[in-house]
Amino acid sequence: MPSPELSAQPSVCSSAPAKPLERVDIDLGDRSYPILIGAGLLDDPTSFEAVPTASAALIVTNTTVSPLYAAALQKALAVRFRSVHTLELPDGEVHKDWPTLNLIFDALLGHGADRKTVLFALGGGVVGDMTGFAAASYMRGVPFVQVPTTLLAQVDSSVGGKTAINHPLGKNMIGAFYQPQLVLCDLATLSTLPPRELSAGLAEVIKYGPIYDMAFFDWIEANLDALSAREPAALAHAVKRSCEIKAEVVGQDERETGIRAILNFGHTFGHAIESGLGYGEWLHGEAVGCGMVMAAHLSQRLGGVDAAFVQRLTTLIARAGLPVVAPRLGAERYLELMRIDKKSEAGEIRFVVIDRPGSAVMRSAPEAMVREVLVQCGGA
Amino acid sequence: MPSPELSAQPSVCSSAPAKPLERVDIDLGDRSYPILIGAGLLDDPTSFEAVPTASAALIVTNTTVSPLYAAALQKALAVRFRSVHTLELPDGEVHKDWPTLNLIFDALLGHGADRKTVLFALGGGVVGDMTGFAAASYMRGVPFVQVPTTLLAQVDSSVGGKTAINHPLGKNMIGAFYQPQLVLCDLATLSTLPPRELSAGLAEVIKYGPIYDMAFFDWIEANLDALSAREPAALAHAVKRSCEIKAEVVGQDERETGIRAILNFGHTFGHAIESGLGYGEWLHGEAVGCGMVMAAHLSQRLGGVDAAFVQRLTTLIARAGLPVVAPRLGAERYLELMRIDKKSEAGEIRFVVIDRPGSAVMRSAPEAMVREVLVQCGGA
Numbered sequence: 049m050p051s052p053e054l055s056a057q058p059s060v061c062s063s064a065p066a067k068p069l070e071r072v073d074i075d076l077g078d079r080s081y082p083i084l085i086g087a088g089l090l091d092d093p094t095s096f097e098a099v100p101t102a103s104a105a106l107i108v109t110n111t112t113v114s115p116l117y118a119a120a121l122q123k124a125l126a127v128r129f130r131s132v133h134t135l136e137l138p139d140g141e142v143h144k145d146w147p148t149l150n151l152i153f154d155a156l157l158g159h160g161a162d163r164k165t166v167l168f169a170l171g172g173g174v175v176g177d178m179t180g181f182a183a184a185s186y187m188r189g190v191p192f193v194q195v196p197t198t199l200l201a202q203v204d205s206s207v208g209g210k211t212a213i214n215h216p217l218g219k220n221m222i223g224a225f226y227q228p229q230l231v232l233c234d235l236a237t238l239s240t241l242p243p244r245e246l247s248a249g250l251a252e253v254i255k256y257g258p259i260y261d262m263a264f265f266d267w268i269e270a271n272l273d274a275l276s277a278r279e280p281a282a283l284a285h286a287v288k289r290s291c292e293i294k295a296e297v298v299g300q301d302e303r304e305t306g307i308r309a310i311l312n313f314g315h316t317f318g319h320a321i322e323s324g325l326g327y328g329e330w331l332h333g334e335a336v337g338c339g340m341v342m343a344a345h346l347s348q349r350l351g352g353v354d355a356a357f358v359q360r361l362t363t364l365i366a367r368a369g370l371p372v373v374a375p376r377l378g379a380e381r382y383l384e385l386m387r388i389d390k391k392s393e394a395g396e397i398r399f400v401v402i403d404r405p406g407s408a409v410m411r412s413a414p415e416a417m418v419r420e421v422l423v424q425c426g427g428a
Numbered sequence: 429m430p431s432p433e434l435s436a437q438p439s440v441c442s443s444a445p446a447k448p449l450e451r452v453d454i455d456l457g458d459r460s461y462p463i464l465i466g467a468g469l470l471d472d473p474t475s476f477e478a479v480p481t482a483s484a485a486l487i488v489t490n491t492t493v494s495p496l497y498a499a500a501l502q503k504a505l506a507v508r509f510r511s512v513h514t515l516e517l518p519d520g521e522v523h524k525d526w527p528t529l530n531l532i533f534d535a536l537l538g539h540g541a542d543r544k545t546v547l548f549a550l551g552g553g554v555v556g557d558m559t560g561f562a563a564a565s566y567m568r569g570v571p572f573v574q575v576p577t578t579l580l581a582q583v584d585s586s587v588g589g590k591t592a593i594n595h596p597l598g599k600n601m602i603g604a605f606y607q608p609q610l611v612l613c614d615l616a617t618l619s620t621l622p623p624r625e626l627s628a629g630l631a632e633v634i635k636y637g638p639i640y641d642m643a644f645f646d647w648i649e650a651n652l653d654a655l656s657a658r659e660p661a662a663l664a665h666a667v668k669r670s671c672e673i674k675a676e677v678v679g680q681d682e683r684e685t686g687i688r689a690i691l692n693f694g695h696t697f698g699h700a701i702e703s704g705l706g707y708g709e710w711l712h713g714e715a716v717g718c719g720m721v722m723a724a725h726l727s728q729r730l731g732g733v734d735a736a737f738v739q740r741l742t743t744l745i746a747r748a749g750l751p752v753v754a755p756r757l758g759a760e761r762y763l764e765l766m767r768i769d770k771k772s773e774a775g776e777i778r779f780v781v782i783d784r785p786g787s788a789v790m791r792s793a794p795e796a797m798v799r800e801v802l803v804q805c806g807g808a
Contacts, residue, residue: 146526146530150526150595153595153601153602154595154597157595157597157598157601158597160768184604185565185602185603185604186601186602187601187603188590188591188592188603188604188605189604189605210568211568212568215530215533215537217534217537217538218537221533221537221566221567222533222565222566223565223567223568224564224565224568224569224604225568225569
């Protein structure tokens with residue numbers, strides 16, 4: 049029979065604060081906030097010390113994530129907030145619309161939420177986008193905290209302050225630039241992520257190499273197996289470096305008038321794939337992965353990189369479990385879909401291309417060259 | 429028979445630029461903008477010189493204002509924009525909701541509006557609030573211009589950047605702080621304003637006296653007849669001074685965390701009246717007028733002003749054609765409605781009260797005292 053001291057030990061351990069593995073500070077003047085990265089953060093009340101005090105909190109999540117993590121988060125927040133409610137939205141991009149957004153307002157008003165109520169977005173990009181826009185708009189702005197539970201959301205929506213819902217006539221057409229108070233990237237939540245979604249997140253991680261930091265690209269190549277095996281130290285570094293790079297780029301261009309567009313590397317081809325196949329057929333990250341291969345071929349034809357670079361990028365994308373051959377939609381359909389991209393100007397398609405490894409620019413390309421890339425990559 | 433020179437003269441006059449009578453510059457760093465105040469500004473293309481260049485403009489107005497002024501504004505804007513469309517919303521606070529807001533997004537997307545498209549809000553506070561929120565949210569923010577056609581909108585929504593729509597459970601619950609590029613207060617549009625709406629606007633003008641500037645209060649007392657007769661010089665000064673005071677207050681507190689709340693003098697009681705009677709029964713300005721009488725009585729009980737001050741304010745409000753006796757909703761209903769006011773914190777009702785003539789503060793009051801005021805003013 050164990051002694052009382054011994055049996056008490058595990059409970060002492062489990063209640064000790066989880067120490068974040070990494071921290072990134074996003075410097076935006078009076079809208080600055082920290083990103084904490086580590087395993088087991090969301091059930092630790094000390095993780096939320098940066099959050100302003102208030103009497104009430106609302107956790108917004110979805111029906112997939114809620115059974116996994118909502119109770120733990122609610123319990124951790126109960127230490128700091130007198131009332132904590134949880135709202136479950138239906139899961140999926142198709143619900144990123146006004147009626148679903150309004151469920152958040154209904155819940156806030158139904159619970160008598162005031163201007164200090166803190167919203168917590170617990171889930172992937174859709175939950176983050178909607179909760180962020182609800183926080184930006186409720187009483188013209190209440191504090192919110194991102195608790196992204198997908199790798200894509202941890203490396204992508206953690207930084208940049210973009211929030212939005214879709215309109216029947218266009219994706220992300222209605223939204224706001226609005227910054228969270230805190231982002232908590234709990235790597236433990238990635239243990240439940242389906243493999244396809246892990247790969248989709250890796251696409252955005254890989255992206256930061258060719259556009260900004262080839263040393264990081266080297267590191268990803270060396271550590272891809274550890275990332276795929278979800279080793280916390282590897283994930284922590286990947287999330288941290290991705291957030292740092294995005295923060296550096298966004299810091300130069302918070303409202304997306306210039307350099308920030310390089311973050312869309314692979315996205316012009318990728319959006320055409322998503323839209324051409326019908327949203328949801330390929331995950332966003334899968335389409336971006338394949339789109340980066342296509343954009344790399346275009347970059348090579350424009351003289352920015354050589355064939356060895358294209359091969360190296362393609363190999364890494366394939367190793368990450370992502371598609372590298374474009375769906376055969378036909379050249380005309382690709383061109384039509386890319387012409388209505390938000391980056392188009394006066395009907396001319398503009399691409400983010402690599403002008404040398406680790407550096408990207410936005411430019412247009414001759415249509416004949418784009419057609420050659422579509423043929424080469426399997427799309428036409 | 430008139431000579432050709434003589435007959436040509438009127439047309440020369442009518443095409444000469446209208447000179448603004450007054451100008452107020454709102455200083456908000458990179459979000460600064462001018463308010464131009466004068467008669468005949470909206471049909472003069474030179475009024476819009478501060479507006480950023482773009483290929484397209486959308487005028488948002490309502491079915492009441494559109495037949496009066498939309499054609500003139502559209503003609504003036506056609507000089508500066510390649511395409512100008514006009515969207516007519518249904519008139520009234522009851523339409524300040526999501527389905528009506530979405531008509532603006534439908535129109536923008538239907539016309540292929542890009543991130544540089546300029547929105548023009550032509551109408552009263554409802555049109556301004558909705559157009560402003562649409563501008564704040566469309567593609568996460570496009571430029572907009574306010575062309576307020578009511579006195580209330582000219583003195584109130586011109587300054588402060590508050591935009592919002594209503595939710596079935598609360599007024600102005602969903603919105604944004606978002607600044608226009610320009611505000612054009614065309615005093616000529618006030619000639620078609622119904623007398624009740626002129627009075628409602630005067631309520632907000634009067635408000636600036638007790639909370640900030642008793643010299644202005646003296647001026648209003650001396651010039652109320654000229655204001656009621658819609659004399660342009662008197663209106664120009666009233667609009668200018670109101671905008672100046674609001675700008676001084678808002679400049680200290682753009683996002684309403686402190687002193688800005690004093691602008692809500694009369695509004696806690698007023699919102700309860702509007703909501704308790706059903707929105708639209710009393711105009712907002714009428715409810716604020718009566719609400720100021722009630723808040724003045726509360727201020728007297730708290731020791732900030734004397735009975736003579738309350739009488740003087742009540743007299744001016746009545747002379748402006750505004751109600752000074754509260755509708756008998758019952759004390760419980762008033763208290764219930766005031767507890768869900770945005771200024772409430774943790775269920776405690778907070779009021780803007782006059783602590784000495786020309787100065788206001790926000791504070792809570794004992795419930796028994798509030799009940800006495802409700803009885804005294806006819807509400808209970």
